[in-house]
Amino acid sequence: MKAKRITKKIIKRAILFVVSMFILSIVVFLLARIAPGDPLVAFYGDGIETMSEAELAAARTRLGLDDNLFIQYFKWLGNAFQGDFGLSLKYKQSVGKVVMPLLGNTLILGVIAYAVVFVIAILLGTVAALHEDDLLDKIICKVGTASYYIPTFWLGVVLVLIFSVNLGWFPSSGAYDVGKQADIGNRLHHMVLPLIVMIASHFWYYAYMFRNKLLDEFRKDYVLLAKAKGLSRRKIVWKHCLRNIAPTIVSIMAISIPHVISGTVMVEAVFGYPGIGNLAVESAKYHDYNLLMVTVLLTGAFVFIASFAAQTINEEIDPRMKVAKEIKW
Amino acid sequence: MTNTSADEELLEFQNISVSFDTPQGEVQAVRDVSLSLKKGEILCVVGESGCGKTVLCKSAMKLLPKNASIKSGRVIVCGEDITDFKEKKMRKLRGSVFSMVFQDPMTTLNPTIPIGKQITEAIKKHEKISSDEARARAVEMLDMVGISDAQKRFGLQPHFFSGGMRQRCVLAVALATNPKILFADEATTALDVTVEEKILKLLLDIRARTGVGIVFISHDLGAVARIADRVAVMYAGKVVEIGTAEDIYYDPRHPYTWGLLSSLPALAAKDKKLKSIPGMPPSLLDPPPGDAFAVRNEYALAIDYEEMPPMFDISETHKAATWLLDKRAPKVVRPELYGRRSNDG
Numbered sequence: 010m011k012a013k014r015i016t017k018k019i020i021k022r023a024i025l026f027v028v029s030m031f032i033l034s035i036v037v038f039l040l041a042r043i044a045p046g047d048p049l050v051a052f053y054g055d056g057i058e059t060m061s062e063a064e065l066a067a068a069r070t071r072l073g074l075d076d077n078l079f080i081q082y083f084k085w086l087g088n089a090f091q092g093d094f095g096l097s098l099k100y101k102q103s104v105g106k107v108v109m110p111l112l113g114n115t116l117i118l119g120v121i122a123y124a125v126v127f128v129i130a131i132l133l134g135t136v137a138a139l140h141e142d143d144l145l146d147k148i149i150c151k152v153g154t155a156s157y158y159i160p161t162f163w164l165g166v167v168l169v170l171i172f173s174v175n176l177g178w179f180p181s182s183g184a185y186d187v188g189k190q191a192d193i194g195n196r197l198h199h200m201v202l203p204l205i206v207m208i209a210s211h212f213w214y215y216a217y218m219f220r221n222k223l224l225d226e227f228r229k230d231y232v233l234l235a236k237a238k239g240l241s242r243r244k245i246v247w248k249h250c251l252r253n254i255a256p257t258i259v260s261i262m263a264i265s266i267p268h269v270i271s272g273t274v275m276v277e278a279v280f281g282y283p284g285i286g287n288l289a290v291e292s293a294k295y296h297d298y299n300l301l302m303v304t305v306l307l308t309g310a311f312v313f314i315a316s317f318a319a320q321t322i323n324e325e326i327d328p329r330m331k332v333a334k335e336i337k338w
Numbered sequence: 339m340t341n342t343s344a345d346e347e348l349l350e351f352q353n354i355s356v357s358f359d360t361p362q363g364e365v366q367a368v369r370d371v372s373l374s375l376k377k378g379e380i381l382c383v384v385g386e387s388g389c390g391k392t393v394l395c396k397s398a399m400k401l402l403p404k405n406a407s408i409k410s411g412r413v414i415v416c417g418e419d420i421t422d423f424k425e426k427k428m429r430k431l432r433g434s435v436f437s438m439v440f441q442d443p444m445t446t447l448n449p450t451i452p453i454g455k456q457i458t459e460a461i462k463k464h465e466k467i468s469s470d471e472a473r474a475r476a477v478e479m480l481d482m483v484g485i486s487d488a489q490k491r492f493g494l495q496p497h498f499f500s501g502g503m504r505q506r507c508v509l510a511v512a513l514a515t516n517p518k519i520l521f522a523d524e525a526t527t528a529l530d531v532t533v534e535e536k537i538l539k540l541l542l543d544i545r546a547r548t549g550v551g552i553v554f555i556s557h558d559l560g561a562v563a564r565i566a567d568r569v570a571v572m573y574a575g576k577v578v579e580i581g582t583a584e585d586i587y588y589d590p591r592h593p594y595t596w597g598l599l600s601s602l603p604a605l606a607a608k609d610k611k612l613k614s615i616p617g618m619p620p621s622l623l624d625p626p627p628g629d630a631f632a633v634r635n636e637y638a639l640a641i642d643y644e645e646m647p648p649m650f651d652i653s654e655t656h657k658a659a660t661w662l663l664d665k666r667a668p669k670v671v672r673p674e675l676y677g678r679r680s681n682d683g
Contacts (some may be wrong), residue, residue, distance in 0.1 A: 142404075230445040236401055238460035238511060239433030248459075249448050 013272070015321070022317040026310075033309045034089075034302065038082050041298050048074065049295040052098045085302070091149050095299035099291070104303045108285060112307065115273055115284035116186045118200060122207040123269050127262055129212045131251075134219030139246055141206055141224060150220075153213035161210045161272070165279035168202050182281035205278045211272055215261065226250040256323045263319030342648040347417070348519050348551045349375040349398065354411035356390070356397045363511065365622050367393040369575040370411070375519065378549045380541070382562040382583075384598070385572035386619060391555045394572075395522045399436055400428045416518065434464045434520035437512035442528045443504035449497040453507050454492030454542075460514045469680035479510040482547075484540060502533035512545065526561055538564050559587070559602055563587060568655070571595050574619050574630035590675070591650075591658040593635045599675045606676075629661070637662060637670050 049068060050057055057065075069075045071085060086097060096106040133149060140146040172180035180186075185196050226232075227250055235245045272288030285304050292300035355370040371654035375381050381389045396402045398413050400423070411420045415435060423431070440446045448456060461467065467475075473492070480488035483506040497503055505525065512520060521539065526534040527677070542565055545552060556562050562569060566583040570595065579592040590596055597615035597675040599605070606612050615633040621628055632642035641647075641662050650663035660669050 065457075116399060194402060230440055230442060233440060234446045234508065234511060235448070235459075237432055237438040238515070239429050239431075239463045240459070241429055249451065253448065253450050279416040 015314055018321060019303070022147060022321065026313050026317060028190070028312060029313050030306065034086070034306060035082065037256060037302060037305045038085065038298075039078065039294075041296070041301050042078060042081070044296075046296045048072075050295070052101075054179075072096075085299075094303050097292075097300045098297045098298070099295050101296075104299050107300060108288065108303055108307070109286055111283050111285050114282065115286060117196065118184075118203060118207075118276070118282065118284060119269060119273050121200070122204055122211070122272070123266070126208055126211045126269065127215065127328050129208065130215035130219055131258065133212070133216040134223060135251060136245060138223035138227065139217070139218045140251075141227075150217070153216055156209045157213040159209065161275045162279050164209060165202070165206045165276065167205075168205060169280070172202060184283055199282075203280045203282055206276050206279070207269070207272050211269060214268075218261060219254070219258065221253045223250050226254055259319050259322050263315045265306070266315045270308055270311065279294065346446040347374050348374050348377055348379075348415070349373075349553070350412075350414040351394065351398070352414065353411040354397065354413065355409040356393050356402070356406060357409045358403075359405045359407075360623075363623050366409075366432075366625055367406070367575055367622055368397065371572075371577050372411075372572055373577065375551045375553060377450045377518070377551055378545060380545060380552045380565050380567045382554045382556060382569045382574055384556055384559060384562055384569060386557060388619060388622075389560060390575040390622075392523050395523060395553055395555060398591065399432055399438060399521065399641070400425070401438070417471070423585055430464075433460050433515045433517065435517055436521065437515070437517040438523060439505070439508045439512045439525045441524035443501050443508050445557045447504055447511075448506050449496055450469070452493045452495055453499070453510075455513050456507075458631070460511055464515045469626065472540055476510070476514065479514050481511045481545070483507070483513070484536075485510070493622055502536065505533075505537055508535075509540065509544070513550070515550070516548065516563065518551060520550050521558040522551045522552060524555055524557075527556065527558065534558075534561060535564075541565060559598060560604055570597070572678070574625060575622055576659065578660070579658040580632065581652070581658075585653070585656040588658070589652075590661045591663060593662070594631050595636045595658075596673060596675060597634075600673065611663065626678055629659075639667060643648070 026095065047057075049065060049072075052068070052072070053060065060068075066075070073081060076084070085095065096102070096105045097104050100107045103169070133153070137146045137149045169181045172178045179202050180199050180204075184199050185192065186199075210249070223246060227246065232245055232249065235249055236242075240248075270329045273284060274290060276282065276289040278290070288300065289304035291297070292304055351371055351373045351663055354371050355366065358365040360365055371390070371394060373383075374398055383394065387390055393402065397406070397408055398415070398420075400485070406419060407527060412419055414420070415431065418429065420428070445452070454473065454476050457479055458469070458472040461472045462469075465472075477488045480491065485491055485503060485506055489500075497518075500505060503675070509525075513680070525541075526537050531559070534591055538561060541552060541554070544550060552644050554565060555564070563583065566578065569586040570577050570584050571586065571592065572578065572579040573594050575577075579584050579586065580591065581589075586595060587599070590599060597613075600613045601615060603612055620630050620633070624639055626632070626643070627646070629638070629642040629647050632638040635642065641661050647659045647661045647664075649657045649659050650662065651657055661667055
């Protein structure tokens with residue numbers, strides 16, 4: 010009964026996912042092509058200045074850029090279904106080959122940053138809420154707010170200056186040393202500074218949200234009853250309040266995925282970290298249509314999957330969302 | 339207070355004053371209140387909203403918000419002065435010595451935790467017993483407060499219960515650790531009248547079985563009449579009249595009590611307009627120097643505006659704070675309070 014219901018829900022969400030991706034692809038495809046600029050500039054570089062009109066037209070035909078937009082889109086869609094996402098105009102390789110190695114880099118950085126940000130946010134939010142208006146809470150709030158408003162690029166540059174240039178502890182750029190692609194230690198070593206920047210610029214936003222959510226929860230009547238039966242503030246916050254805001258935390262974590270992903274874009278740029286964030290920016294800049302489609306669709310897929318997963322998890326956590334007839338007597 | 343043997347006194351407020359520090363100034367929510375509760379007694383505290391009933395009870399359990407403090411007076415629980423107890427000591431008392439139920443049963447239970455667990459949590463906090471024993475006790479409690487099929491309902495979340503059942507569950511939580519004193523803060527106000535009646539009966543039943551002393555806060559004089567042994571009438575942070583239920587309902591002396599009783603729809607004359615007390619209670623930010631009720635009191639004397647009336651003894655059990663009881667006061671005939679009497683006259 011339960012398994013069947015969940016399967017049904019997952020199928021429903023899967024259909025919704027496909028439809029969302031389809032709509033996203035149309036929007037991105039059209040927007041990219043409507044935006045002013047010439048993709049041939051990316052393809053030929055400076056060489057374009059010496060090419061004749063006829064040569065340019067021929068190149069356009071060869072790259073399939075002179076068709077009607079809708080025909081172009083359906084051609085792209087047909088190829089995409091066969092696993093062929095086209096040629097990157099700038100790198101002159103198939104898009105998959107360009108994206109794949111960088112995707113891994115970004116995923117490692119993003120997932121670790123994401124996990125650490127939320128562990129810190131939940132702990133710090135809870136500690137601050139436990140000590141509401143005490144000195145500890147005030148210190149946490151002041152430091153947190155300050156850290157949130159330090160600009161990412163500035164913090165990145167300062168960290169590089171201190172830890173790479175002066176102290177020489179950490180490398181200033183890259184994801185790994187040449188030839189050490191599979192060396193986890195080497196990767197982590199490269200990741201320390203980017204991670205610090207990402208965590209510093211993200212954790213407080215969520216920690217403060219959780220702190221306030223907890224405090225709202227703590228003002229509810231059931232807390233009074235829990236106090237009246239002798240429970241301590243600490244126990245009430247950990248066992249009652251935190252549990253009750255768990256659905257909120259899960260939702261916020263899901264919604265925050267784009268936020269953290271956009272954070273990697275910034276950090277990748279500052280630290281020259283090869284990832285798809287950087288790639289997405291470049292592909293938009295050079296009108297590398299096929300590459301842009303893939304980077305945007307990948308990011309979009311993350312966001313959709315995360316929010317659908319959050320919804321499903323939430324319904325399982327919060328018993329109020331369950332249907333009464335499922336309770337067995 | 340009238341003193342019987344001291345060991346019988348479960349709870350005693352001695353000249354308690356409670357104030358809130360607010361940005362506007364000091365709000366004197368409770369002013370110089372003395373009350374006591376005996377074993378197995380039901381003391382009802384009545385008065386309009388904001389007169390300090392709830393603050394008084396919460397000050398005994400120290401559940402007041404951070405900006406509130408006991409300015410003077412003592413709270414004595416089972417012969418022990420707890421006025422200066424810190425949070426850690428208070429936690430041991432809460433649940434085991436006194437407990438509290440609140441107004442709105444829809445919000446006082448944690449919505450995501452099964453009822454049974456909310457009861458066992460209280461038991462385990464105060465007694466070292468196994469989970470199975472705690473569970474058995476919790477089922478017993480649910481049974482006692484009148485939840486049928488307690489075994490099966492043990493694992494259900496509050497949203498499966500109706501308002502009346504939830505209030506029963508709240509009672510089960512509050513009574514699970516056998517407290518000696520139960521504060522019922524408007525415990526029946528949010529309930530339908532038929533459910534209210536059942537909960538009142540349940541309270542009487544529990545009192546008879548366990549000997550718990552109950553402080554029942556209400557502004558519903560009908561409910562109070564059903565269960566009270568003694569009644570304290572509060573106005574603007576002070577107790578203005580206190581006596582047995584009979585004293586208060588049949589021989590009230592304070593003009594405020596007169597006003598309260600004559601504004602009861604159930605007891606009013608059918609053919610007359612329902613009486614009400616004109617005006618509003620005073621701000622407790624800056625309470626008037628004399629009797630706080632004077633401005634709304636048609637029987638007010640000149641001295642009422644200048645000097646606070648002391649408590650006058652009327653009988654051993656009955657006291658009231660009004661200058662009308664002074665020897666020098668003019669004789670005032672109490673107005674007809676209840677409809678039936680005015681029909682006769």
